[in-house]
Every structure is written in C-alpha cells, then in structure tokens.
Amino acid sequence: MQTKSGTYRLQYLDWLRGLGAIIMLQGHVFDSFLKTDQRTGAAFMFSQFLGGMPPAIFLFLTGVTLAFLMDSTERKGLLPMQRFTKALSRSGYLFLIAFVFRFQLWLFSRPAPWQEMLKVDILNCMGLALAVMSVMAFFRTVERVRFCAILGAAIAFAAPVISQLNTAWLPELVRNYLVPDFRYFAFFPWAAYVAFGVSAGSVIRSVNSESIERAMQWAAIIGGALILACQYFSSLPFSLYAKSEYWLNSPAQILTKLGVTLIILAMAFIWTRHGVNGWSWVRQFGTTSLLVYWVHIELVYGRWLAWWKVNLNVGQTVMAAIGLISLMLLLATAVTYRSRIQGALSDTFAALWAPKPDRASGD
Numbered sequence: 001m002q003t004k005s006g007t008y009r010l011q012y013l014d015w016l017r018g019l020g021a022i023i024m025l026q027g028h029v030f031d032s033f034l035k036t037d038q039r040t041g042a043a044f045m046f047s048q049f050l051g052g053m054p055p056a057i058f059l060f061l062t063g064v065t066l067a068f069l070m071d072s073t074e075r076k077g078l079l080p081m082q083r084f085t086k087a088l089s090r091s092g093y094l095f096l097i098a099f100v101f102r103f104q105l106w107l108f109s110r111p112a113p114w115q116e117m118l119k120v121d122i123l124n125c126m127g128l129a130l131a132v133m134s135v136m137a138f139f140r141t142v143e144r145v146r147f148c149a150i151l152g153a154a155i156a157f158a159a160p161v162i163s164q165l166n167t168a169w170l171p172e173l174v175r176n177y178l179v180p181d182f183r184y185f186a187f188f189p190w191a192a193y194v195a196f197g198v199s200a201g202s203v204i205r206s207v208n209s210e211s212i213e214r215a216m217q218w219a220a221i222i223g224g225a226l227i228l229a230c231q232y233f234s235s236l237p238f239s240l241y242a243k244s245e246y247w248l249n250s251p252a253q254i255l256t257k258l259g260v261t262l263i264i265l266a267m268a269f270i271w272t273r274h275g276v277n278g279w280s281w282v283r284q285f286g287t288t289s290l291l292v293y294w295v296h297i298e299l300v301y302g303r304w305l306a307w308w309k310v311n312l313n314v315g316q317t318v319m320a321a322i323g324l325i326s327l328m329l330l331l332a333t334a335v336t337y338r339s340r341i342q343g344a345l346s347d348t349f350a351a352l353w354a355p356k357p358d359r360a361s362g363d
Contacts, residue, residue: 016286020061027054030317032310033310064197067199069086070141098123118173151195153192163243224263227256230259
C-alpha cells in the first residue's frame with residue numbers, strides 16, 4: 001500500500017512523463033506531415049523547439065526510476081553485487097525492448113535495409129546509459145546524489161571533446177552509440193540526463209515526506225539558475241572548446257534542458273499535490289508512455305498515413321496533431337481500464353442476450 005507521499009511521487013513523475021509524451025506527439029506530427037515550403041515559419045520552429053524537450057525528460061525520468069530501484073534494493077539489504085545485477089537487468093530489458101521495437105518498424109517497412117534494425121534510438125541510449133549507471137549500485141543512496149551529478153556534468157562537458165576525436169577507426173555501430181550525431185541518440189551527451197536523473201531520484205528517496213516540498217522548491221531554483229548561467233556563458237565571445245555545436249553537443253544546451261526539466265518537475269509536483277485530484281489526461285499519457293511512443297511512431301513515420309506526409313499546411317497539421325493526441329489518449333485509457341471496459345461490455349451483452357421471461361396471458 002502506498003503512502004500519501006508515495007502516491008504524490010508517482011503522480012507528479014507520471015504527469016511530467018505525460019507532458020513529455022504530448023509534446024513529443026505534436027513535434028513528430030509537424031516533422032512528418034508539414035509541407036517542406038512551410039518549415040521556415042514560426043509554427044514549425046516553435047513545434048520543433050518544444051520537441052527537443054521530450055527526450056531529455058524521458059531520459060531524466062529513466063534515471064529517476066533507476067535511482068528508485070537501487071534505493072529499494074539497498075533498503076532490502078541486498079549485497080552490492082546483487083544491487084548491481086538488479087540494476088543491470090533493467091538495462092537488458094530496455095535493450096530487448098529497443099531491438100524488438102526496431103525489428104517491428106523494419107518488418108512493417110520492408111523492403112527497408114536490415115541495418116535499420118540497428119539504429120541507435122532513444123531506447124538504445126537508455127539501455128547503454130543504464131548499463132553504465134548500474135555501477136552506482138555499489139554506492140549508497142546519499143552518495144549517488146553527488147557522484148551522479150558529477151558524472152552527468154562530466155558526460156555533458158565531454159561531448160564536444162568526443163566530437164573532435166578521430167573515431168573513424170571505430171566500427172560504425174560503436175561510433176553511433178558513443179559519438180554525438182544529429183541522427184542518433186549517442187551516449188555523449190544524452191546519457192547525461194540519465195545521470196542527472198539518478199542524482200535527482202536519490203535526492204527524492206533521501207528526504208522524508210515533510211521535506212519533499214522544500215526539495216521541489218530547490219529543484220525549481222536550481223533549474224532557473226542553470227538556465228540563466230547557461231544563457232550567460234553561451235553569450236560570451238570565447239569558448240572552452242575549439243568547436244562546439246549548440247544543438248548537438250554543447251554542455252550549455254544540455255544543462256539548459258536540465259534546468260527546464262527541473263522547473264517542470266517542481267510544477268508537476270505542485271499541481272498534483274495542490275491541484276485538482278482524480279483522473280488526469282496528462283498523467284494518463286505518463287502511465288502508458290511506452291505504448292504511446294511505440295504506436296505513434298508507426299502511425300506517423302510508417303506507411304499508414306503516407307498520403308499526409310509532407311503534404312499538409314500548418315492548420316491541417318495542427319488538426320492532425322490534435323487528432324493523434326486524442327487517438328493516443330483513447331488507446332492509453334482503454335489499455336489502463338481494459339478490465340473495467342471488458343466487464344461493462346460483458347454485462348451489456350449479457351443483458352441483451354439474456355432470455356426474457358414469458359409474459360403471462362392477459363398481460
């Protein structure tokens with residue numbers, strides 16, 4: 001049975017994940033359906049600017065979940081190697097999901113080249129990042145707060161350096177997993193969000209229920225400070241790196257998105273604790289985010305809606321985004337409440353097909 005604080009914790013994390021899913025849906029619709037000649041307008045630019053946040057949110061929350069797992073195994077008294085194995089198994093699960101997902105996409109898009117199954121997508125990045133972060137299971141929860149924050153910063157600040165190294169000698173698949181590239185979710189710099197998430201999750205598990213609200217206030221303060229500091233340093237006429245691309249490997253971009261994520265996290269906590277209670281359509285997306293991700297990718301980028309691809313104007317694309325979000329919400333809700341729906345349908349059909357009593361003569 002969950003405590004009150006445990007319920008709030010689950011709700012605000014689901015709310016944050018759900019918001020990321022909604023932003024992701026509209027971003028992918030604009031990316032796939034909007035006409036080429038309208039991609040220089042404000043609507044597309046704004047859509048894609050927002051669309052850069054969901055991967056950071058999902059990776060961050062993956063780290064938070066890993067921190068919860070490691071803290072749980074620590075509280076149960078498992079030995080360090082057992083905690084490590086438990087954490088590593090989460091990585092294996094994500095790799096399995098990633099490869100099944102890519103295989104399904106390849107199968108439905110044949111005759112696509114088989115190499116498409118090896119594309120390094122966000123699920124692959126999660127799997128590799130969790131495999132690396134699993135070593136943090138050897139430390140205590142309070143130690144992971146500091147160590148993972150440092151590790152996240154190290155990954156972020158190393159990304160431009162990794163980009164400048166001569167990695168041509170590496171196998172292409174290994175290079176795709178490690179080296180920053182606009183086409184893939186490489187370990188550098190994307191895994192930084194997972195490390196920061198482990199740090200944040202360890203903080204959440206370290207504080208008591210009375211102090212969680214204060215921790216969220218600090219999250220918002222730190223998030224705002226990160227945004228301001230990154231904007232200041234980005235505007236300086238010199239750089240620590242010989243070459244750095246802001247949207248590809250810049251630590252300023254990574255830390256800015258982290259700051260935004262922390263602020264939204266604090267807002268989600270306040271909303272779920274002091275806002276309207278009960279069912280939330282945003283949180284509904286968060287509880288079924290993997291299903292929503294899987295299905296919408298096939299719909300938006302697969303063959304199902306091929307006649308819409310790069311063929312809609314802004315207004316039509318907005319309507320398509322609303323339609324997709326509504327469809328995914330319907331799917332997510334149906335999956336979550338499938339037992340209730342099945343029960344209601346069974347009762348309805350039973351009532352329709354039940355034999356009616358014979359009417360007495362004269363009635």
